[in-house]
Amino acid sequence: MRNLPEHIKHLVAHRTELETLAMRDLFASDPDRFDSFSLRLDTLLFDFSKNRVTSKTIDLLAGLAQAAAVEARRDEMFSGAIINETERRAVLHTALRSFAEAGPVVDGRDVMPDIDAERHRMDTFSGRIRAGDLKGATGKPFRDVVNIGVGGSDLGPAFATAALSPYHDGPRLHFLSNMDGSHVHDMLDGLDPPETLFLVASKSFTTDETMTNAATARSWLADALGEDAVGSHFVALSTNLEAVSGFGIPEDRRFGFWDWVGGRYSLWSVIGLPICLAIGYHRFQDFLAGAASVDKHFQSAPIRENIPFMMALIGIWYRNIWSFASHAVIPYDQRLARFPAYLQQLDMESNGKRVDRTGSLLSHATGPVVWGEPGTNSQHAVFQLLHQGTDIIPVDFLLALRDHESLPEHHDKLAANCFAQAEALMVGRSEAEVRRDLQESGMADEDIAHLVPHKVMPGNRPSNMIIYERLDPRTLGMLIALYEHKVFVQGVIWGINSFDQWGVELGKKLAKEILPMLRGTTSPESRDASTRGLIQAFMEKNR
Numbered sequence: 001m002r003n004l005p006e007h008i009k010h011l012v013a014h015r016t017e018l019e020t021l022a023m024r025d026l027f028a029s030d031p032d033r034f035d036s037f038s039l040r041l042d043t044l045l046f047d048f049s050k051n052r053v054t055s056k057t058i059d060l061l062a063g064l065a066q067a068a069a070v071e072a073r074r075d076e077m078f079s080g081a082i083i084n085e086t087e088r089r090a091v092l093h094t095a096l097r098s099f100a101e102a103g104p105v106v107d108g109r110d111v112m113p114d115i116d117a118e119r120h121r122m123d124t125f126s127g128r129i130r131a132g133d134l135k136g137a138t139g140k141p142f143r144d145v146v147n148i149g150v151g152g153s154d155l156g157p158a159f160a161t162a163a164l165s166p167y168h169d170g171p172r173l174h175f176l177s178n179m180d181g182s183h184v185h186d187m188l189d190g191l192d193p194p195e196t197l198f199l200v201a202s203k204s205f206t207t208d209e210t211m212t213n214a215a216t217a218r219s220w221l222a223d224a225l226g227e228d229a230v231g232s233h234f235v236a237l238s239t240n241l242e243a244v245s246g247f248g249i250p251e252d253r254r255f256g257f258w259d260w261v262g263g264r265y266s267l268w269s270v271i272g273l274p275i276c277l278a279i280g281y282h283r284f285q286d287f288l289a290g291a292a293s294v295d296k297h298f299q300s301a302p303i304r305e306n307i308p309f310m311m312a313l314i315g316i317w318y319r320n321i322w323s324f325a326s327h328a329v330i331p332y333d334q335r336l337a338r339f340p341a342y343l344q345q346l347d348m349e350s351n352g353k354r355v356d357r358t359g360s361l362l363s364h365a366t367g368p369v370v371w372g373e374p375g376t377n378s379q380h381a382v383f384q385l386l387h388q389g390t391d392i393i394p395v396d397f398l399l400a401l402r403d404h405e406s407l408p409e410h411h412d413k414l415a416a417n418c419f420a421q422a423e424a425l426m427v428g429r430s431e432a433e434v435r436r437d438l439q440e441s442g443m444a445d446e447d448i449a450h451l452v453p454h455k456v457m458p459g460n461r462p463s464n465m466i467i468y469e470r471l472d473p474r475t476l477g478m479l480i481a482l483y484e485h486k487v488f489v490q491g492v493i494w495g496i497n498s499f500d501q502w503g504v505e506l507g508k509k510l511a512k513e514i515l516p517m518l519r520g521t522t523s524p525e526s527r528d529a530s531t532r533g534l535i536q537a538f539m540e541k542n543r
């Protein structure tokens with residue numbers, strides 16, 4: 001953005017034109033506003049008409065994206081160029097959902113044959129587990145599958161598996177991620193070793209949380225069934241297949257992927273095996289195909305008709321020109337309850353950066369705080385702040401037009417609430433309207449005067465609405481890919497590397513130093529007084 005001062009200057013000037021303009025007036029003066037400010041892709045509709053934008057805003061934002069050469073960078077990503085410069089890696093999660101004959105070339109090698117080979121193995125393996133053909137050491141089929149992973153090796157498959165529960169017809173899936181012993185304890189408590197399969201999902205196969213949980217699960221299994229049973233009950237999903245062999249997982253149970261797949265972008269790879277086991281490989285392919293259809297749209301639609309571009313540009317408009325620091329994602333879809341958590345990693349780990357790609361300190365804001373909870377529950381919890389708080393928080397609403405349950409009594413009300421919240425944020429309730437309502441209710445003038453300011457809703461609060469026919473595997477793939485590309489576009493405009501995450505390293509290093517201090521084998525002398533005091537407090541209760 002530092003190279004785009006003219007564009008920013010125009011956007012800032014344009015903001016002052018819009019400052020006093022109410023969205024409700026924009027709707028009143030333009031009967032076509034919904035059509036002009038919404039886009040469709042397959043069965044999905046992206047309505048961005050309830051934003052503080054006019055066609056001039058869109059022109060200026062599209063100009064910004066053009067000047068930032070986002071399209072060229074996008075093409076570089078799809079072609080396999082090294083765009084993750086700090087890790088010297090290509091970024092090719094898009095190849096994982098491609099069904100093209102030939103793919104991008106990395107290190108002189110077309111990536112598609114390797115992808116196809118792993119897909120084929122996932123198909124065969126998941127099919128055999130689901131059919132009860134591959135059994136545990138005692139001859140029983142697997143009833144429960146536990147994915148052991150964290151971060152990118154957990155959030156994606158965990159959330160996607162939950163989202164697709166109407167399609168589950170395989171073993172029961174569980175996700176073990178936290179190194180807090182309560183997680184592994186409570187999970188193993190309900191499981192039967194002969195019928196349990198563990199997937200150790202770790203790109204690096206060195207992550208402490210995952211290795212600690214995997215070791216505990218391994219002991220639990222070996223204690224019950226003997227050391228020889230481990231090979232039949234453990235599967236590895238990793239890029240570090242050498243490390244896997246040390247764990248005792250046989251070669252035919254090791255599924256690989258590549259360093260050009262970022263952890264938070266990896267659910268399209270073998271990290272998606274839990275999804276396959278739950279819904280079957282054919283439906284997993286639909287999931288990939290949904291994402292691939294968004295890839296095609298992202299690569300080919302002009303900026304103004306391109307949904308990820310528009311999601312990103314509206315986000316930039318609010319983050320950088322209006323200084324809105326937070327963004328809420330509210331799915332009116334209970335099965336997307338973990339989507340905000342997934343998007344938090346995708347967005348905040350990718351775009352929570354303070355230097356540009358050359359390492360220079362940025363003078364503009366980057367990724368917002370992303371958060372959210374499903375509607376309607378969030379209406380009874382956090383919406384007060386959205387409607388009347390002092391911060392303005394743009395919202396993405398998500399809603400399926402059809403449910404899986406055939407419970408119209410529920411679904412009609414759910415949709416009504418979703419649309420009503422977006423409308424309420426936009427129209428608000430003026431002082432005159434509040435006063436009139438209260439007068440009509442027969443309230444005394446004195447009480448009205450007291451209550452009016454509390455009931456005024458400023459309105460003019462922006463939201464996007466994403467509606468889709470049904471939350472099926474294809475649609476879920478589309479939704480995830482839309483957000484991935486939104487994050488990409490924003491990262492390019494901000495001039496940052498969205499594909500590294502160096503900020504998470506320091507805490508890991510310090511934990512390694514502190515652990516022996518908690519165990520009394522090294523001295524905490526070198527630490528600050530607070531950390532020393534906390535170590536002391538822990539040791540008093542544990543040693």
Ligand code: G6Q
Binds near residue numbers: 153205206264
């Ligand atoms: C994601 C991050 C991070 C990663 C976890 C797990 O993009 O890199 O969340 O996925 O730290 O790493 P492993 O898969 O290597 O265990």
